[in-house]
Structure formats: C-alpha cells, structure tokens
Amino acid sequence: MEKPSYNTDIVRGFVNWSIIWGLVAVLVGVIVSLQMVNPDLNFPPYLTFGRLRPIHTNAGIYGWGVGFIFATFFYMAQRLCKTPIWSPKLAKFQLWFFNATIIASAVTLLMGFTTSKEYHEMEWPIDLMIIVLWVMFAINIIMTIIKRREEQMYISLWYMMAAIIGIAVLFVVNSAAVPAALFKSYSAYAGTNDANVHWWFGHNAVAMALTAPPLAMFYYFLPKSTGVPIYSHRLSIISFWSLIFMYLWTGAHHLLWTPVPDWVQTLAMAFSVMLIAPSWGSVINGYLSMNGQWHQMRDNYLVKFLILGLTFYGLQTLQGPMQSIRTFSAFIHYTDWVPGHIHMGTMGWVSMIGFACIYYLVPRIYGNEIFSIPLANLHFWLILIGQLIWSISMWVAGVLQAGMWNAMNPDGSLTYTFMETMVEMYPYWWARAIGGLIYLIGVLIFIYNLYMTVQKGKKSSSTLTEAEGRA
Amino acid sequence: MWEKKPVLLMVLATCTILAGTIITMILPFTWVNTKADRIEGVVPYTPIEQEGRDIYIREGCNNCHSQTVRPLVAEVLRYGEYSKSGEFVYDRPFLWGSKRTGPDLARVGGKYPDSWHYKHMDSPRSMVPRTNMPDYKWLRDNPLDAEAIQHKMDVLDFPYNNPQIAALQTKNEMDAIVAYMQKLGNDINWRKATQVEIIGELVNPYAGVDHITMEPWESVYRNNCAACHGEHLEGEIGPELVGDNYEEEELFKIIYNGIPDGGMPSFSALGSDKVWQLTNFIKYYNQGEGESH
C-alpha cells in the first residue's frame, strides 16, 4: 500500500515545546522545594511560594503533560488512521496558540491573577484561550479519525477520544464564573458546592489528562517498541469502559470528612476502591504483553521506561484507593504523604511514558539515530532514583506528621504543638529537594541527548523511519 | 460495532461520563446551600474582609493553609469546632485547600489580637523562629482601591454602606488581610460555647515544688506565650505578667480558657498538666533562687 505522507513538522514542534515547559516545571519544582526549607528564598511580590507553586503544577500538567499529549496524539492519529492530519494549518496555529496560552498563564499567575482552584488557577480570559485551544485540537483529531483509511479503531484512539471529550466537559463546567474585572472573577458556585464541583473536575483532570492519554500512548508505543502486539484487545476494551464510567464518581475522595454530603463521600470511596479493577486491567495487559519479551527490559531502553512507568501507574492506582478510605484519609490528608502520591504519578508514570514516547519519536521525526543509549540509560536511573527519594521521603514524612498531629496525652490533650510537628519535616523536605535536583540533572541529560541527536546524530537507516505499521 | 463508528463511540463515552457526573456532582445542588444548611449568624463579608480574602487568594496562602476543620478528635482540639456547610455559603471560590504546610485557618478569627497578626504578617519568623511562612510586610505599602472594591461588592451582591467604603481610603492591603483573618470561623460563637466550665476544686499538683524544676517549664512558656507576653514576661501584645497579681486557680483558668474577647487564646489543648506548669512558672517567676536567668 502506498504510504500517506504524514505531517512530522507539527509533531516536532510539540515535542520541542513540551520539553521546554517540562524543564520549566521541574526547575520551578526545585525552587519551591527549596523555598519550603528556606523562606529567605521568597522574593515578593512575584517570586513567593504562594505564587510559584501553581506555576510549577500548571507548567507540569499543561505545559509538559498536555504538550506531549498534543505531540503524540498528532503522531498516533495519523498512523492509526493511515491518513495525514486533517488540517496541518490549524495544527500549526494550534502550536503557537498553545505557547501563547502557556506564557499568558505563567505571566498572569506570577502577577497574582488566580482563581485559587487547584489545576484551574488561570483567570477567565486564559480559560477562554484554553477552550479555543482545545476545540481546535479536538476538531483536528476527530476529523482525522472520521477521514481515516483504516476501518478499525485501535484502542489508543478510544482513549484519545474519551480524553478529548472528558477534558472539554470538565473544564467548561468548572470554569463558570462571573467576571469582576479583566483578571478577577468569582466562581459561579459557592462554598460546599464549589468544593464538590471543583474536585469532580480535579480528580477527573487526573483521569482525562494524566491517565487516559498516557494509556493511549502506552497501548501504542509499547507494541511499537517491542515489536509484539498487546496481549488482549478485549481486556483493553473492558478496562476502557469501566475506567471512564467509574472515574467520574470519585471526586469527593478529596473531600472526605468535609461538609460535603456524606453519601457523596461514601460513593466516592466505594468507586475509588472499585477503580482498582480497570486500572489493573491495563497494568496486567501491559505485563502480559511482555511475555517472552522480558529480556527487552535489559536491551531496550524504551521498554524500560514504559514498563517502569506502567509499574508506577499500578502502584499509584493501589495507593489512591487506599487514600480514598475514610479512616486512612483522616490520617494522611493534608500531610506531605499526598505530594508523595502525586509525584509518583507525575514524575513516575506520566513523565516516564512521556520520556519513552519522545525517545521513540525523535529519531523518527528528525531522521537521526539516538545520539547515545548509555546517556538514555543514565537519564533513566537518575530520574528513577530522584523520584524514589522524592516520594519515599514524603511518605515517611507524612506518616510521621500525621502521627504527631494526632498524638494525645492520657489526659486527652494534644502532645505536640503545630510547630513541634512542623520542624520535624525539615530533614525530609531537604531530602525531597535533593531528590528533585537529581531528577533535574536527569532531565538535563535527556535534553542534551536529544539536542545531540538532532545536531550530530547519525542518519538513521531507512528501517527506522519506515517502521510504521499496525500496532 | 462502535470500533468502527467514532461518532457513536464518542456519544456513548459522553453518556458514560455523565452518569457519575449527574449523581455525584449535579444532584447535591438540591441540598447544599439551601435553607437546610443555613446557619443563623453567618453573614457576608464586609468590603474590607472581602478584599482581604481576594488578597489571600492572590498571594496563594491556600497553598499552605487549609480552611476546614474535620470532625476528628485531635483536629477539633487543635483548631476548634468542626466546620459546617452553612459557614461557607458566601465563599466564592471555596478555600478549603489540600495541604497543611501551615496550620488550618478556618477558626483563626478571634484567636489572636489584631496586633499579633500585624507583627506575624510582617515577619512570621520574628514570632515563630522556625516557621517557613514568607514575610508579607510589603502588603503595607499597597493602599486599597475603594472604587474597585465597591464594584466587586456589587458583583457579589453583598450588602455594604458608604462609611465602609469611605473607610477603605485610609487602609492598606495589610489591614484588609488582618480583617479577613479575624472574620474566619467567627460567625458562629463557638469559642465561648466550647469554654470549659471548670468545676470542683483545682489542686495544684506542683504545690511547694522547688523552683529548680521550673527550668523545663520555661521552654513551655517560650513556645506558647513569649511571642505575646515577652521573653521575660515583660509584656508586648499581651500585658506584663506579674505573678503576685493572681491566685493560682485564677491563673490556671485564664490560661486554660483564655480571654476570648481580649485576644488571649485558650490553651486547654496543652492539657491541664502543662497549664499547671505554666501557672507555677508565672506565679513564682520573680521569686526565689530557682530563677533560670
């Protein structure tokens, strides 16, 4: 069959920019982790912890995460549909608009224009930009799918479509606000309602941005990297429907013990535990796809990133349901345990999959073989060690803190004042900052390796660029 | 079949995600913030309090401070009465937070006098040496924009009067944030309600103890009281403490329950043993050879 001419320019653009925003996210992450141990590093009014932390989280999720979602979706959609992108012009415009949106977000957040709602901090003009951006992207991908020349839709396309719709619904509903000035608005919902709507958004942003898209990538890039198809198509379909059904019930697990109605909390708790099944459906599917291929964990650095990423996903989806149980939540909610959970997901699962995809893509979109596999392996070990130090130190810190917060004397009084518990966190916050620095070095090596690949890499043999086929 | 029909697949996916959405997100609107959970006494923010709230949001204080007390024993002891839905009906957006790098602030209103907040916001470390809260002294340099605040009150549809707006002219952002801190959690009169009626005779377990033993008690004083009453009891935000002025029992009660209207916090959470230590420390600080300085 004649090979359609796929558009690689757009994939290149998004790969490059997502890496830049990823570097920003990690750098700011290191800065805020240092501000927590040394408040002299706050430089008001712009560079204080309260303003920088949202820049870190948004750069991580939207700049880096969504950036490489755009890159990989454009790449996968074309190949899975056997047709070029529907509108390259629109895609090109989208790249610039994406960067404009991220820059506008960063600048307004630095200036203190924020709604305070986590992962939705940007004020209403930026919300409008984000909606325009998403609609552009949705149209382009959906039209590509509709115009496809391969009748069957591979599971990755399903996850892509679900993510596109899901994010649209979540974002629009949670954006509802009454503007009071150009960069100030008041939420359309008040108090407890606002909390419940927000965490319905918040948790499903995790589902639709940090779970479904990396799964789409995993299902596509694992078979591509190993050369062996996914173990069970049927299992992936069952997991898909049950995953997107169950996730939407669980938002209130962020609000256990708060004034949100009890039955909403109980439903959230039950569905969170049930979510283990569809999550592990994908994990097991991934592991079984490696049957007879486990030697590739040693030989193939792409597989190493993908399978370790999947392993973190598996751990994340066991830890998450545990945190959703009332008694456990009573203990660890509000402590440093939770950032430990978050960063196993973001630095482990999401970023590992992102790194794997980019290592896979760069040789194919630039036509050069990867500059150095030893460097890629070094990158792997640095981010693995950095992330483990980060998360484990926070889990220990969280348990310690929770224990101290709850400790009571025989006469029913509290054993520790708040500050007595807080000063115990400093050593762990230091450990976290060091873990973050190691991770940052890993990311810098990754960028160097890619830069050298593009600049100095050997022209790749034709097999590499031609290696497109069915997944 | 939907494996070949993208539009059908998207419609089905939308229905699937709407199920949980309708039940757990839309349905609660029929209960929450209705008459059922209104609380008498909960009133909208005044112009200066609302502005303080907006500054709190702008500075991202919610990244370190939560604003809900959960109904758990240790938490109620530490922060006060647990939070009720009806207390938040004027909160747009909600500010419950998800991380307690610093303490919960849902009940901080009335815990300290204004002067404590000014000093703490200027430089938290001058009062709590090892805190990691940033300095916000610079808020004092920013005057308030009365017109903009009035417009925001109109958008929120909160009641206000002209003197309130006029008063903003002479205030700065620091005044606003302190006003907001003092409003938090104070619409219900929980502080008085939770005061413990101390019944029966109080017996000082340390009566007649040699003053040498006071040394470890000094650190209890330093950690909990010195920020307001001075390193050497000389007084600053709170008055000078002179042991001779009080009976032991009277001192115990003041420390245990605080003086809610006067800005003296309650220290019942320390437990009666530590409160007795403090009582003895203050009562006998300036007496005898056991002094530790």
Ligand code: HEM
């Ligand atoms: C070197 C790497 C990183 C470092 C040092 C770092 C550091 C931090 C720190 C210090 C916090 C604040 C925690 C707190 O308030 O207690 C934080 C929060 C957060 N970070 Fe990172 N981070 C890193 C990488 C990432 C990446 C790659 C992502 C996303 C893709 C990410 C997403 C987040 C999120 C979502 C939060 C919010 C946590 C919450 O709401 O409790 N981080 N990070």
Ligand code: HEM
């Ligand atoms: C079955 C799947 C999962 C469940 C049931 C779950 C559950 C939870 C719970 C209960 C919390 C709140 C903890 C607290 O504040 O007490 C939480 C926080 C969080 N989780 Fe998960 N989790 C799951 C998977 C994931 C995955 C795959 C990611 C990907 C990165 C993730 C990212 C986050 C983030 C970013 C937060 C922080 C929200 C905040 O700002 O407070 N989770 N999760």
